[in-house]
Amino acid sequence: FTPDGNEFNNTFKPIFSSGIDFYSFEMGIYNRWGELIFFTKDLNEGWEGTYGVDGQKAQNGTYTFLITYKTPQVDFRKTITGHVNLIR
Numbered sequence: 001f002t003p004d005g006n007e008f009n010n011t012f013k014p015i016f017s018s019g020i021d022f023y024s025f026e027m028g029i030y031n032r033w034g035e036l037i038f039f040t041k042d043l044n045e046g047w048e049g050t051y052g053v054d055g056q057k058a059q060n061g062t063y064t065f066l067i068t069y070k071t072p073q074v075d076f077r078k079t080i081t082g083h084v085n086l087i088r
Contacts, residue, residue, distance in 0.1 A: 001049070001084060001085070001086060001087075002086075002087050002088065003048050003049035003050075003057075003086070003088065004088050010048065011046030011047060011048050012029075012046055012047045012049075012065070012084050012086075013027070013043075013044075013045070013046030013047065014027065014043075014067055014080075016043070016069075019071055019072070019073075020043075020069045020070075020071065020072070021069065021070040021071065021072045022043055024068075024069055024070035024077070025041060025042075025043045025067075025068075025069045026039070026040070026041050026067070026068045026069070027039070027040050027047075027065060027066070027067045028065065028066045028067075029047050029063050029064070029065050029084075030063060030064045030065075030066070031051075031058070031061075031063060032061065032062070032063075037051035037052075037058065037063075038050075038051060047084075049086050049088070057088070058086055059086075060086055060087055060088055061085070061086060062083050062084070062085050062086075063083065063084050063085075063086060064081065064082070064083055064084075065080075065081065065082055065083070065084055066079065066080075066081050067079070067080040067081075068080075
């Protein structure tokens with residue numbers, strides 16, 4: 001994604017069409033050293049390519065995401081992991 005201030009691809013967030021309990025959603029973004037640099041429990045909040053309390057810009061590179069959620073039909077947690085490339 002490209003958080004460069006234009007109107008395209010400024011945030012990274014998953015898109016679910018159905019089958020998720022919105023109250024059990026969690027997403028973490030990790031840098032290459034495994035440090036958690038972004039965390040949210042709000043499905044509508046995406047990562048804007050910043051870290052720290054003062055919102056410093058993260059460097060270009062590849063970051064790991066970890067998403068956990070629960071399906072509403074059964075009490076079963078699912079985990080999705082992957083990589084996202086940040087390009088400014």
